[in-house]
Amino acid sequence: MATTDYTAMWEGLGIDLEAHDELLQVLGAAYADVFLSQENRPEGMEYLDFVMTEIHGLRIQELLDVKKRGGKVVGTFCLYVPEEIILAAGGVSVGLCAGADIGTQQVEQLLPRNTCALIKSFVGFKLARVCPYVEACDLVIGETTCDGKKKAYEIFGELKDTFVIEVPHTKSDPAKALWRSEVGRLVRKMEELSGREISAAALRESVRVVNAKRKALQRLNSLRRARPSPISGLDALLINQIQFYDDPVRLTEKLNALCDQLEERIADKVGVAPADAARILVSGCPMATPNWKVPSIVEGIGATIVAEESCVGERGTRNLVAEDGETREAILDRIAERYLQIDCACFTPNTERLDHIVEMARDYEADGVIHYALQFCAPYTMEAYKVAKALKRENTPLLTLETDYSMEDAAQLETRVQAFLEMLEQSGRQQRA
Numbered sequence: 001m002a003t004t005d006y007t008a009m010w011e012g013l014g015i016d017l018e019a020h021d022e023l024l025q026v027l028g029a030a031y032a033d034v035f036l037s038q039e040n041r042p043e044g045m046e047y048l049d050f051v052m053t054e055i056h057g058l059r060i061q062e063l064l065d066v067k068k069r070g071g072k073v074v075g076t077f078c079l080y081v082p083e084e085i086i087l088a089a090g091g092v093s094v095g096l097c098a099g100a101d102i103g104t105q106q107v108e109q110l111l112p113r114n115t116c117a118l119i120k121s122f123v124g125f126k127l128a129r130v131c132p133y134v135e136a137c138d139l140v141i142g143e144t145t146c147d148g149k150k151k152a153y154e155i156f157g158e159l160k161d162t163f164v165i166e167v168p169h170t171k172s173d174p175a176k177a178l179w180r181s182e183v184g185r186l187v188r189k190m191e192e193l194s195g196r197e198i199s200a201a202a203l204r205e206s207v208r209v210v211n212a213k214r215k216a217l218q219r220l221n222s223l224r225r226a227r228p229s230p231i232s233g234l235d236a237l238l239i240n241q242i243q244f245y246d247d248p249v250r251l252t253e254k255l256n257a258l259c260d261q262l263e264e265r266i267a268d269k270v271g272v273a274p275a276d277a278a279r280i281l282v283s284g285c286p287m288a289t290p291n292w293k294v295p296s297i298v299e300g301i302g303a304t305i306v307a308e309e310s311c312v313g314e315r316g317t318r319n320l321v322a323e324d325g326e327t328r329e330a331i332l333d334r335i336a337e338r339y340l341q342i343d344c345a346c347f348t349p350n351t352e353r354l355d356h357i358v359e360m361a362r363d364y365e366a367d368g369v370i371h372y373a374l375q376f377c378a379p380y381t382m383e384a385y386k387v388a389k390a391l392k393r394e395n396t397p398l399l400t401l402e403t404d405y406s407m408e409d410a411a412q413l414e415t416r417v418q419a420f421l422e423m424l425e426q427s428g429r430q431q432r433a
């Protein structure tokens, strides 16, 4: 995909060049097929296309340059790891890919077959030595969210230096105290790794940088409320995926420029699909790069995804860190508070998420909701029951999908999505009659 020859850089990282070459070819073809084939994309997507072209090239070079200057590269797999703390220690935070089946045979020698695709994928990328991000990392931070992840980190830790933070599963006062102390433990770990003390000034600046990125993402998401939506759900998903590993300051600037263009498109009533295309809210498990399967099916049939209630979506961007902390400890308190607002299905009870799905369906004027869960993901497949009840009270139609990363069920998914869209179309016609 990249235009420069990065072979020596990949070799230096210990990448399996042959397997990596195959991965880039598959990824390049999928990207062209899913993204570049879309019509009437906003011009500002050119930057995102460029980032994707250089996904294993220029950005990796930038990370290696940071390392040369003494900075640390830190990999994460979950929203609960505060990016602000990594940045304040002079490091770079990268969300590691876990959105494709890689090294499955090797993975299944270490993990049970009935493990969710995301967990298999992050272990697989490491085993197959095809991810320059994970190889460039000085440290990976795991978290005790679902059972599958926390046990997988014990195994992953044998392959890569891994530090696990404890995420509580309730939001009680003792749980909040535990979480605050874990935030402190992460600060100490980052200080030890970077060899520098994390100051209040550095934290204040990193909070400002990450808040600015989240505000740009919030702006982007809120523009999708327009009818017709000025950007496809696929492109919006791509942006939400890229925000985990691109430079935050540069991305914020590019996103705000893109939002300016989207505002013009809204004023001119320019959209990616007709104004009467079905509007879909996708809710559930995160879709990590390069998992584009369900959105490409949904939008391929002619609907528009107008929002994602997901970690790669609004769950990751809707809350900001309050900027009124004066001292280092006060800023860390605000960071801890912000992160514990995330409503992952690992929490119990998790009524905030149910309320938020209902609120998003209303705000984005969604005609229907698709609940997306990975097979063998207990938190999200079980919480689907509560989601269904909450949406039923609102008379919002719901389609529940359970899938993985393979394309084997693509035709079956397409049939189910098609039937759901026909049902929405029919009920829309009845309401208009």
Ligand code: SF4
Pocket: 077, 078, 079, 080, 145, 146, 285, 286, 311, 342, 344, 345, 346
């Ligand atoms: S779904 Fe939960 S465990 Fe997974 S990335 Fe999101 S917050 Fe973390």
Ligand code: SF4
Pocket: 116, 117, 118, 119, 145, 146, 147, 148, 149, 285, 286, 374, 376, 377, 378, 379, 380
């Ligand atoms: S998708 Fe579900 S099972 Fe897989 S890592 Fe996330 S919460 Fe855990």
